[in-house]
Amino acid sequence: MSMEGRSNGSSPGDAAAAPAAVRSRWTPKPEQILILESIFNSGTVNPPKDETVRIRKLLEKFGAVSDANVFYWFQNRRSRSRRRQRELQAASALASSSPPYSSSTARSTSASPSSSWPVADEDLLSISHRMGGFMEGNYSIFNCTKQPDQYSPINESIDNTITVFINGMRWEAPRGPLDMRAMFGQSAVLVHSSGQPLPVDEHGILLQSLQMGESYFLVRSLLL
């Protein structure tokens, strides 16, 4: 277990007292990396099982290592290698922007399958406008008089309510569409903790549901 990472010259006094502070992650020794790299560069990029075992035994001369470590190493090595390749291709195909600097730092990653909520298709400045633009007008903070109700544990309330926090206080919101005017009066606006106001229709009905556990702030719009 105690494969011990690198001899760190720093002085974070730890070690001794920890009873079972397992070093969870394998840190390959320089020699081991050298061997692995040379194998990879020799063309063996995806060694079969028995080859992996042989490599592992080889590496063990320089420190504890498991078959799994070797397997993962090659997998990651392949993945990363390929990705780098792709990066370069994509980068060359993308030379469209005006700025003279294209920053060639290489390496990005990802390509996510499912995302939550696209940042809209709007133009570039839409976001900075969202932040700043949202407050072009005036808002004053609503005076919330609701009493705190924190004590009751947040259990799996099987009733159809969503637990959120409004102005710092726990609040059980009905799951359906929310009538802001009926609930809070004319000029009430709910602002998500990110600073983004929740959209309502022309009748003051919330267009989207509150999200469990999130923090919102109730403010009064001076524009309405």
Place this chain on the structure above:
Amino acid sequence: MSMEGRSNGSSPGDAAAAPAAVRSRWTPKPEQILILESIFNSGTVNPPKDETVRIRKLLEKFGAVSDANVFYWFQNRRSRSRRRQRELQAASALASSSPPYSSSTARSTSASPSSSWPVADEDLLSISHRMGGFMEGNYSIFNCTKQPDQYSPINESIDNTITVFINGMRWEAPRGPLDMRAMFGQSAVLVHSSGQPLPVDEHGILLQSLQMGESYFLVRSLLL
């Protein structure tokens, strides 16, 4: 030091005209941080590849940046956010339901159930705890009379201020320690958008700095 091994393929020559040596790390501009934070806080915590590209182009208006930089930023942001939650949760759990010494809590690293991101299940508890410690009493929302100040473009404010949002309005905070009482009066409390109040010392001086791009809410504590 021993940085051998790792064939570091990165070619960090960024745009910043570093005369010679070791400027290997991207340093996001304040405006870029603002944009990134606002995207993250708006719910896009893990943008897919094409989104990343779009974001990168947006950021490039304020300085050289690569897709990889954006990718890493979101990765780190998620990771850090998560870990923080965990630490808070662990801390609060320690205080609430355990005899003096509980040494057997040990590890549960093996099973990391949570797969998606934010407030789910376990996180709810931390939120309620966070709020509970703070909201046992009463708060009323501060009446913010500050005029909106959004028009000014987010320029290269190299002055030592931090741009944040308070009650939805842009605000340039001085970098040093902040005197809450002098700034907002006696019972003012700043609450981070996560619901967590910012600690102050007995003189009402903020114990920690505001963080660029974050959203805060100014409330009046009824306890003080």
Place this chain on the structure above:
DNA sequence: GAGATATGAATGAACG
């Protein structure tokens, strides 16, 4: 300028 902290970058370990 040393120490502490924040955070960009890298990579081992998994998941689907």
Place this chain on the structure above:
DNA sequence: CGTTCATTCATATCTC
């Protein structure tokens, strides 16, 4: 295999 999470390393920044 592609993607994502967790941990670690390195450096930029802040503090005294």
